[in-house]
Amino acid sequence: MAKIEEYIPLVGQAVIDDLKLLGERLKGKVVQHINSTPVGGGVAEILNRMVPLLRELGVDTKWDVIKGGEQFFEVTKKFHNALHGRAEEITQRDFEIFMETSQQNIENIDTYGDIVFVHDPQPIALIKKKATNKWLWRCHVDVSDPNEKVWRFLMDFIAQYDSAVFSAPAFSRKLPIRQFLIPPSIDPLSDKNRELPEETINLVLRKYNIKKDKPILIQISRFDRLKDPLGVIDAYLQVKKYIDCQLVLAGGTAEDDPEGFKVLSEVQEKAKNDQDIHILLLPQNDIEVNALQRAADIIVQKSLKEGFGLTVAEALWKAKPVVASNVGGIPLQIKHKYSGLLCYSIEGASFAIKQLLSSPEYAKKLGENGKEHIKNNFLITRHLRDYMLLFLSLYYPEDIVHLC
Amino acid sequence: MIKLAKAKEPFKFCTRLHLSELTGLRATTLSQLLDLIKEVPGSCIYHHTHRFLQQHQYLSPEPPNDFSYWVMEVLGEDELGEKLVSIDTMQYSAIRGLREKISLTIEDYLRDSPFAKLKFARPGEEFHFIKSISFILPTNYIVYDLKEFIEVLKKITLDSIYFHIFEARLRLEKPTNDFSYWIENSLGDKELAGEISGFDPYTRTLEDLRNTIIQIVARRIAG
Numbered sequence: 001m002a003k004i005e006e007y008i009p010l011v012g013q014a015v016i017d018d019l020k021l022l023g024e025r026l027k028g029k030v031v032q033h034i035n036s037t038p039v040g041g042g043v044a045e046i047l048n049r050m051v052p053l054l055r056e057l058g059v060d061t062k063w064d065v066i067k068g069g070e071q072f073f074e075v076t077k078k079f080h081n082a083l084h085g086r087a088e089e090i091t092q093r094d095f096e097i098f099m100e101t102s103q104q105n106i107e108n109i110d111t112y113g114d115i116v117f118v119h120d121p122q123p124i125a126l127i128k129k130k131a132t133n134k135w136l137w138r139c140h141v142d143v144s145d146p147n148e149k150v151w152r153f154l155m156d157f158i159a160q161y162d163s164a165v166f167s168a169p170a171f172s173r174k175l176p177i178r179q180f181l182i183p184p185s186i187d188p189l190s191d192k193n194r195e196l197p198e199e200t201i202n203l204v205l206r207k208y209n210i211k212k213d214k215p216i217l218i219q220i221s222r223f224d225r226l227k228d229p230l231g232v233i234d235a236y237l238q239v240k241k242y243i244d245c246q247l248v249l250a251g252g253t254a255e256d257d258p259e260g261f262k263v264l265s266e267v268q269e270k271a272k273n274d275q276d277i278h279i280l281l282l283p284q285n286d287i288e289v290n291a292l293q294r295a296a297d298i299i300v301q302k303s304l305k306e307g308f309g310l311t312v313a314e315a316l317w318k319a320k321p322v323v324a325s326n327v328g329g330i331p332l333q334i335k336h337k338y339s340g341l342l343c344y345s346i347e348g349a350s351f352a353i354k355q356l357l358s359s360p361e362y363a364k365k366l367g368e369n370g371k372e373h374i375k376n377n378f379l380i381t382r383h384l385r386d387y388m389l390l391f392l393s394l395y396y397p398e399d400i401v402h403l404c
Numbered sequence: 405m406i407k408l409a410k411a412k413e414p415f416k417f418c419t420r421l422h423l424s425e426l427t428g429l430r431a432t433t434l435s436q437l438l439d440l441i442k443e444v445p446g447s448c449i450y451h452h453t454h455r456f457l458q459q460h461q462y463l464s465p466e467p468p469n470d471f472s473y474w475v476m477e478v479l480g481e482d483e484l485g486e487k488l489v490s491i492d493t494m495q496y497s498a499i500r501g502l503r504e505k506i507s508l509t510i511e512d513y514l515r516d517s518p519f520a521k522l523k524f525a526r527p528g529e530e531f532h533f534i535k536s537i538s539f540i541l542p543t544n545y546i547v548y549d550l551k552e553f554i555e556v557l558k559k560i561t562l563d564s565i566y567f568h569i570f571e572a573r574l575r576l577e578k579p580t581n582d583f584s585y586w587i588e589n590s591l592g593d594k595e596l597a598g599e600i601s602g603f604d605p606y607t608r609t610l611e612d613l614r615n616t617i618i619q620i621v622a623r624r625i626a627g
Contacts, residue, residue: 012559012561013559013562014559014561014564015561017543017544017561018419018421018511018541018543018563019545019563021419021471021541022541024423025541079428086461144528167428169426169532169534170427170530170532171427172426172427172532174427174428174429178425179425179428180423180424180425180426181424181425181426181534182423272532326528327528334429336477385421388424389421389422389423389424389537389539392539393537396539399445399447399535399537399538399539399613400447400538400540400541400575400576401535401537401538401539402540403539403540403542404418404540404541404542
């Protein structure tokens, strides 16, 4: 794993110096992260990177995980879907199951941190253990249009925290506690984002039998209706009437998602007569994803709904022109016509793709602007800085904090 | 090359790091936007008139003003957007003056264009009010003359330049930017101080701003 000094060539010495200055201000404080899983999922992925880096910066950081059985996680999955606005039948028994497991965790987990940083709804009830220490609740979910029953249930806990954190402004609502905006980030030194030699990229293209003889459009996403892969094919077909090109739809395997296989087979069916559509069921292989993104001429993210959409940040970091839907956290990453093109429909996506294929200089400029935007706002170094400022904010209630 | 003066007091570079605090307040119409502009904390007005400078510091020219961007891009009120973006922020030495000017501009527009009241933002495109929380920290960079000043200016973060040029003047209500103040009062070079405070930093990217100040000071050193 990369050390903090290795980020200097990417973001500059002064950015790392600032992080060290902040780390010094947090000396003596123990920050305890608590979530529901040590591996798998975006929260664990980011904590695996953040915890060692925070320690390197001098912040005494710990990470604990709650326990929960099958029933508990079924309920929290329902909560998750309901918070995303999906219709879910939530029963009184569901709330009881949630509270029974929460009570066991309350009894078994030591909340020793000066700052206890709780991630997502699963461990939220631990707040009952709040003593004189500070407590933060980090919401990684899009709660712009939540199921009110679940939200009200969670609000009883949220209101007891010192502060809450959301990923996008649209996820915030009036709360009785302070709430902060901290978007997620990508790690520029991870396998998914680091520079790759041309040979590696070519090797991956050969492996999947993709030739570079015509422009490559790519969407990297799970085969999920909310990512609209069928809509991407329609957009590609509209483009192809005028400009010869090829489409790659690449996504992870989805053994635990029966609907994923159904969507995949619909996509395969729709693409079966077109040699220029490549449907790739990728195993969890970050270097291959990286190589495909780097090989693309245009990267598409035509989601119908999106929590944050970090695949957009990954694409922009590679200075690629991006066409993406104006949903979730995507407009935070793309300013229309400056760092990519936003769209609302299949027709809009196809128009934007045609525009970029016909104007390579414009496309290049959008990609360059996008990379700069990600560098300034969505790298892990910014995320580290925001988290350390967040920790400090717990001790300073004012709007202008002098740490001189 | 002129002989470099030693400063009476060194210049201590600070940096300003900011955290965005959400308010949960949102506007879907121009009238709601106006009502909220009048009542939100000054830290919100500061955030929405300066955020662009930091988050999109590579783009130029770009409206350093979220209000203008929203009324143009979401409500389609280009004329009002132009009026808001062309407010001369340099004319205001405190946030309250800037807030009054923005409110007055929208009020006048609503009076003259009653149909503008009828426009709504699409779901998901509401204006969300955010507060800027500033943390000001000293850095390890301390300089005594213009040569040292340039050397640090070349490598200091854009956050630091931003703090000394924008935030010190408008948010901390100092009479001029920190660089000009030091050059005039500690180095006694009124002319150079005036040259730096004389241009409009709002029409430049932060990287341009860094280079422009370096060039001005380098010319001065070269005599």
